[in-house]
Structures are given as C-alpha cells and as structure tokens.
Amino acid sequence: MPPTNSPTLRQRRLGSELRKLRERAGLTTTTAAQLLGVNQARVSMVETGRTPVSADRIRSMAHAYDCPDERLVDALAAMTGRRTRGWWEEYREHVPVALVDLAELEHHATALRVALLFHIPALLQTTDHARALFQAVVPPMQQYEIEHRLTHRMKRQGVLHKENPPPYTAIIHEAALRMGFGGPVVTRGQLKHLLDMTELPHIAIRVIPFDTDDFPTTGQSFDFVEGPLPQLDTVQLDSHHGACEFLDAEAQLDKYRAVLDRMESCALDATASRDFIHHRIQDL
Incomplete structure (x- = not known):
C-alpha cells in the first residue's frame, strides 16, 4: 500500500504504539527491519503512520518484538488499514x-x-x-x-x-x-x-x-x-x-x-x- 503524507491521528497513534513495542524490545529500526524482512525506511514510515499496515503485519511485528500482550496486539490489529472513510x-x-x-x-x-x-x-x-x-x-x-x-x-x-x-x-x-x-x-x-x-x-x-x-x-x-x-x-x-x-x-x-x-x-x-x-x- 502506498504511503500517505497526511496520516490521521489514529494512524499516527498506531505507529507510535508500534514504536513503543520496538523500543521496549531494545531494537533499532535497522534490526527490526532485518527481523521483519523489510527495509529500514518501511519500518520508519509505519511508525510515523505514513504507511498503512495490515493486521497480519501487526502480529508479525508483535512476535518479532516479543510482545506477550495478546489483548494489546488484537487492539492494534483492529486499528490497521487505510483511514476510515467516515x-x-x-x-x-x-x-x-x-x-x-x-x-x-x-x-x-x-x-x-x-x-x-x-x-x-x-x-x-x-x-x-x-x-x-x-x-x-x-x-x-x-x-x-x-x-x-x-x-x-x-x-x-x-x-x-x-x-x-x-x-x-x-x-x-x-x-x-x-x-x-x-x-x-x-x-x-x-x-x-x-x-x-x-x-x-x-x-x-x-x-x-x-x-x-x-x-x-x-x-x-x-x-x-x-x-x-x-x-x-x-x-x-x-x-x-x-x-x-x-x-x-x-x-x-x-x-x-x-x-x-x-x-x-x-x-x-x-x-x-x-x-x-x-x-x-x-x-x-
């Protein structure tokens, strides 16, 4: 999915929470990218909300970051995708x-x-x-x-x-x-x-x-x-x-x-x- 230059608050918040998970795991964006099989720029754009991310990608990121909180992962997965056309x-x-x-x-x-x-x-x-x-x-x-x-x-x-x-x-x-x-x-x-x-x-x-x-x-x-x-x-x-x-x-x-x-x-x-x-x- 192509990046956006105007992420919504919800998209920025999702990215921020993913950054917190990565930082709690003690990983740099470079290391996280290697674990996820993507480039470092992709991780950065996800964390700033500029790149939409799928629920499956959220779960793979949570696994890579050793996040044991299933309720949090489910909540973050529910925030994925393109902005709601409300x-x-x-x-x-x-x-x-x-x-x-x-x-x-x-x-x-x-x-x-x-x-x-x-x-x-x-x-x-x-x-x-x-x-x-x-x-x-x-x-x-x-x-x-x-x-x-x-x-x-x-x-x-x-x-x-x-x-x-x-x-x-x-x-x-x-x-x-x-x-x-x-x-x-x-x-x-x-x-x-x-x-x-x-x-x-x-x-x-x-x-x-x-x-x-x-x-x-x-x-x-x-x-x-x-x-x-x-x-x-x-x-x-x-x-x-x-x-x-x-x-x-x-x-x-x-x-x-x-x-x-x-x-x-x-x-x-x-x-x-x-x-x-x-x-x-x-x-x-």
Missing part, C-alpha cells in the same frame, strides 16, 4: 485537521469523559448556542467558516445517538451554566437541552457549584477519550488559537485520569446536578 473526511478541507482527527477519535471511543469550566461540552451544545460561540471567536470567522464549524460540530454529536453509544460523562462547572452566550432565550434552550440529554441512560452530567473548593484544575477544558485498552486512551486539550493538542504518554494519561476522578468526587451527583440545572433555568 463523515468527518468531507470536512478535511474546511475545518482544522485536529477537529477532523477528534471526530474520528470520538467515533472509535469506548467511553468519553469531559471537564469544562466555562463552556458547555461540544457534544451537548444546541445549534443556537454553538453558533453564538463561533460568532464570538477572535478574530471573527467568515460566515462560511462558521457554517462549516457548526455542521461539523452537530455531526460530531451523532456519536451519542448511534447504536451502542459510548458512555459519556460531562463534568461542568457552574460558571459554564451561567455564561449567557446568545442571550437568555438561547441560554434557556441550551440548559433545557442538557436536562433532556440526561434522560439518555449512557449520559451523565455532573455539576461543580461555585461553593465547591479543593478541586484540581488549571482552568483548561479537556476531553478524555477511552480506547479499547487503558494504554490506548487519549487526552485532548483545547487552546485559544483553535488547535487541539493530543496527549497519550502513560504519565499524562494517569494524571488526567486522577484529575477527572478528583473532579467527579467534588461534583454533585447526577440527581442533584439535574436539580441544579433546573433551578438555573428558573432563574433566567
């Missing part, structure tokens, strides 16, 4: 590439956990609320850019409504519930939508009130996307310049798991959170 591919020319990668990441997730202090989670936003957010971006977006971002975001939400959707937990600070993007009517509609979403059995919304203290945060929103195994989880960080940063180092994953667990322990339970949102609607 709906997100049609946006590759219209929104930042990181947002396309995020949509693919969410599509393959086994569970999703998010934490936000000043915004409603993207997958729980109404169209009017999302539009108000995009209209407030600095510098201003062109109208066509807003429409591309908006339709992309709405399609991302399909992951919560597909057959066998992943469990989704959103930790939302009270500050986010009090932001008035779009005005009172839009805000009221957004809060009612949150209540409606909590009726779905796989969705949990947990609110952190202002009077809660001692919870860990730097003020940065993030998504924690769970893979088929913990070592294949991914953290996605937002930034003011519109890009997404993806983290997958073991220490980073452990840190953000701990942060999420701590934030959940500080948040209201699901029932109390629903009541909190309901009272917020009444205040408008």
